[in-house]
Amino acid sequence: MKRALLAGLSAMTGLVANAIAATATCPPIQSIHQTAMAGGGYSYEASQPGGLTWTGKNPSATASYLNDSTFHDARYDAQNEAVTCTYKGPMGNDAQLSVTLKSVEEWNLTPIGYWKGTYCEDSDATKCSFTHR
Template identity: 65%
Template sequence: MKSAMLAGVFAVIALVNTSDAATSTCPTPQEIKQKAMGSGGYRYEMLQPDGRTWSGENPQATASYLTDSTFHDARYDAINQAVICTYKGPMNNAASFSVTLKQVSGWNLTPIGDWRGTYCEALEIAKCLFTHH
């Protein structure tokens, strides 16, 4: 009886611990907002539903970088607890920028997708899903 109750308690704890985990992926270029910086280039931002912000900047960017670029890769930086998403222009032209989501604790890749360790390169953003707290 005690072992059955204990197993039930552990199951509830496991559910509670995973219930606050979120599944995310890099924003699509259409979700990212672009703002000109005073010194030249552009700043990129996307607000997530949980209130956290993806952000990045490229001081050499032109206005067309956002529309010219597509998703290229995602990587997790364990030292800074951040996920960095990179977007590149066609045929590796100069159009490229990155956005970063910081303070990503409890990061883990999803078992479905194109992750190789902490790096994911894919044509589709959905192949680079990750979970976090």
């Protein structure tokens, strides 16, 4: 009887754990909002379903950086439990910005798509999706 209860509890725990895992990807450039900083440059913010927010700053950015950039890569930082997405302008263009999704309780990165370890590079951000809790 105890074994049956423990087996059932273990199965339910697995289902709940899978239910709270979410798939995320770097925000599309169109969903990133920029705000001028007092000392120059811009800060960046994008909301993700579930109430999480991507944020970033570039003190040397100009207003055109957001319009001039496209998705370049994503990196997972295990020490800080964060994913940083980088957007860059075309060759010869200095435009570059990044946004970071910071620590989520019980972060669990499971690479999907084009991840090579903790790094993913592709022009399509959906190829760099990941799961987390």
